Amino acid sequence: MTYVKLAGGRIFDPANGRNDTAGDIFIRDGRIAADPGPAAKIERVIDIAGRVVMAGGIDIHSHICGGKMNLARTLMLGEHREHRTPATALTHAGTGHMTPSTAITGYRYAEMGYTAAFEPAMIAVNARQAHAELADTPMIDKGCYVVLGNEDAFLRMLAEGAPQATINDYVGWMIKATQALAIKAVNPGGISAFKFNGRDLGFDSASPHYGLTPRRIVSALAQAARDLGLVHPLHLHCNDLGVPGNLKTTLQTIESVDGLPLHLTHVQFHSYGTEGDRKFSSGAAAIAEIVNKRPNISIDVGQIMFGQTITASADTMTQHRNSGLGRPRKWVCMDIECQAGCGIVPFQYRDRNFVNALQWAIGLELLLLVEDPWRVFLTTDHPNGAPFTTYPHLIRLLMDRDFRDDRLRSINKHAAAASLLRNLRREYSLYEIAILTRAGPARILGLTGCGHLGSGAAADIVVYSDRPDREAMFARPDYVFKDGRLVVRDGSLVEVTWGATHVARPNFDSGVEREIGSYFERFQTVRSGNFAVADGEIEDVAGGRLVKHESDGARAP
Amino acid sequence: MTKGGTKLVRDAACPFCALACDDLVIERTSATALSVRDNGCELSRRFFARAAPKATPEIGGKPAALDDAVARAAQLLGRSHAPLFAGMATDVAGVRAALRLAERTGAVVDDLGSDGLFRNLRVLQDSGWMTTTLGEIRNRMDAMLIVGPDPAQAFPRFFERCVAPTDTLFGTRSNPRRLFRLGAAAPGTQALPDGLEITQIPCDDVQLPAALAALRASINGRAVAADRAAGIPLAALNEVAAALGSAEYGVVVWSAAAFEAAAADMILQVIVDLVRDLNRTTRCAGFPLGGNDNLIGANQTCTWQYGLPLRTSFAGGVPVHDPLINSARRRIVAAETDAVIWISAFRDAVPAGLPANLIALAPPGTKFDRAPAVQIPIGTPGIDHGGQIFRMDNVVALPLHGLLQRNLPSVADVLDRIVQALAKEQPSA
Secondary structure, eight states, X not given: OOEEEEEEEEEEEGGGTEEEEEEXXXXXXXXXXXXXXXXXXXXXXXXXXXXXXEEXXXXXXXXXXXXXXXXXXXXXXXXXXXSXXXXXXXXXXXXXXXXXXXXXXXXXXXXXXXXXXXXXXXEGGGHHHHHHHHHTOOXXXXXXXXXXXXXXXXXXXXXXXXXXXXXXXXXXXXHHHHTOSXXXXXXXXXXXXXXXXXXXXXXXXXXXXXXXXXXXXXXXHHHHXXXXXXXXXXXXXXXXXXXXXXXXXXXXXXXXXXXXXXXXXXXXXXXXXXXTTTTOEEOHHHHHHHHHHOTTEEEEOOOOOSEEEEEEESOHHHHHHHGGGOSSSOOEEEEETTTEEEEEEEEEEOTTSHHHHHHHHHHHHHHHHOOOGGGEEOOOTBTTSSOGGGHHHHHHHHHOHHHHHHHHHTSOHHHHHHOGGGGOOOOOOHHHHHIIIIIHHHHHHTOTTSSSOSTTSBOOEEEEOOOSSXXXXXXXXXXXEETTEEEEETTEEOOOOOOOEEEEEEOOOTXXXXXXXXXXXXXXXXXXXXXXXXXXXXXXXXXXXXXXXXXXXXXXX | OOOTTOSEEEEEOOOSXXXXXXOEEEEEEETTEEEEEESOOHHHHHHHTXXXXXXXXXXXXXXXXXXXXXXXXXXXXXXXSSEEEEEEESOHHHHHHHHHHHHHHXXXXXXXXXXXXXXXXXXXXXXXXXXXXXXXHHHHOSEEEEESSOGGGTSTTHIIIIISOOOOXXXXXXXXXXXXXXXXXXTTOOOOOTTOOEEEEEOOGXXXXXXXXXXXXHHTTOOOSSSEETTEEHHHHHHHHHHHHHOSEEEEEEEGGGSOHHHHHHHHHHHHHHHHHHTTXXXXXXXXXXXTTTHHHHHHHHHHHHSSOSSEEOTTSSOEEOTTTTOHHHHHHTTOOSEEEEEESSOOOOOTTOOSSEEEEEOTTOOOSSOOSEEEEOOOBTTTBOEEEEOTTSSOEEEEOOOOOOOOOOHHHHHHHHHHHHHHHOOOO
């Protein structure tokens, strides 16, 4: 067995405590190897002296598959006509910038040094499609969080007073049946409420028909994630997204879990106050303050960038409410199979618009005010805040205060004046960026085999030239290795590979299957055996590979 | 579900209409024959029982080895300046293989049965829409307006599965289910399940836009200065408006393919608009019927792989979509193609208008007026091999399982062999 040696890089590997440590990296058989000593056969030495080395980037929240993305692509046909990528001898053709086609999605991630991305809103009954799309997404490792908390099966069970142990078994079965890595809740209770013509649902309001509060739903699901031993806590899109004053809902939600692990997603959209002439203000400081105090809480930001994008969400209540704000004025809302929903609204975020400008500032405030980089994650809620291809720009905003202040001067003056941003001096270091985009995501998802450069890890490695323009640096790595293969050289693809699909396999009492089966037979239009996605449906597609993360959680009493 | 030699297969999914019912009980009556025992309909009973007569590939009507037929198909495609896929009726794996071949050969991809799909896509792209799925209809719907023909003609179990059930999640809703149909009078309307009644409001297609516009006015409380609209007494339309307006969850269904072309766009636009209007005060959702033969799956797969729907051309090495120019029917009529591939893995009926220079992948026993240039018998997903297909609601995809061993290759197998043969013929991509 021979080795490839990356000689003399500056290693930024927070999971192993290496901060700008000079050293060599050895690759063998797709993995990072310990220094094999002078006798080993080195097949190739790549001199990376003085260059920055990190593990491949990991995106914990990016909408890259499922029916909503095809609806978004269909709705924004013009965008796909405008952004066309021709086929090459190596790569497939494709289209799209905000919602790129599957192959293009994989290529673009790899070209900017990301080697994993996770779909955070897989509708359970749409799981087969989500995995079929991921099967056609090359280059990256991938996985999905299944959306729970609005499906009638669960709400009915909870309303009838099912014990937590039964809820846990149901959640465990759902994870297995949909081949999910984690569980997600979207506007808990709210999507269901909208089907009963409810237009809002406060955190302590009883939902129509079931009489359940979001508080109760969040508690049951957060507990289930904990009891099943899932590494990733409940991934929560809070109630009241986008509503001025929703800061209060977000704080209530954090308080409600009483120390249980909880991940709040795209918190920028949930950090709004009602102060000022326009009754719209930043709540980032209050959110950051409580996150700093509560080690059980992690957040990702959902930064917006100015320009056209399209928002795709299971949160039909919110998307219908906001449909009038969309541009262009066309939108989709769909109720889905007594489980969830889907709302698609195109948006143009404008830097001269007070609200949009403040949204931009709020995202950055959160990233700069949360002190622990292990508990905050860099996301744009792709494509809802902006496409993932804006990450290098976002990294520069975090690392370069002059650049940030310059951008701040270009936005709506009232928003700039209302934001704390001009007083925030913090600049992220390369080490902190490596936590934010590599080590942190791997840890919060339980991906022990990637996100670091220790011996035995997947050889997902990125080498950058240390350029003062951090946007240029992170947009165009010198080398990207995926599972030990050189896939990108100087920002361009040189080989196409296929990453694994990560799934969680918690232990649960399979006796629950009988009851679920009879529920499906009575009420759904799909049988439970056909609803479940078999391993072979992922593994038998060319390039398909499952990585199963097993857990044997202690059962609830 | 499909364990080895057991005679009965339960919870089998049916690929023969876009409802994709997955509760069928199917019996293996011999090593090569099936019979639907429970939960069948006229379509599933007929197609699952279809025999597979012994058939070999043919080149110009003469029997040939599969390798030779594949080589001939590759040769025709390799020489073609403008290949066209005119049928995409196969499972997701087959569609993937077809798209690989299309990208490789610079072909146009469409399906001769896609007119309804593109009518729906046009209104979706112009304005968006609010829609629902079969399971929501089954459990929530308390008022339904059907625009156009009786859905049961094309989708036999629609009423049984989605409209008739009394055992729903929410028990008896405050309103009984009220059903209306606005459309051309049909002589042989399907017998409805017990207890269901439909108020029929006769209206020809060309009058439907006006009738629906009056209905929309009534929904929005606007006066119509006449006592009839499109020949229909306003009172009848007011009754529909009142039923949808007072429903907790109204549903409007239509089958875009069934309308006369000249009226279709206007019909769909008014439906989509009136559904949105109703959602200001209550809940209502549209439901487009259609998408047989996994047309939905073909369009979905093309959209995720290339960002564009069917009717996309790969001629210049970059996908270009045009719903008018790239219609397979138009391309054939205008003689803008010199090699046509027609894939039909589910049905053995041949549509009118296929040209002579045809590469046909169809079930054994499929009869053509003229012998195709190449004809390759293939298996049917859900009978001869496993696979995945999409249901009409665009959300649910179902697994299919191989139930028989009749040694028929899948579409994906054959197309991948053609791609390989093409690589030998033309090594450069």
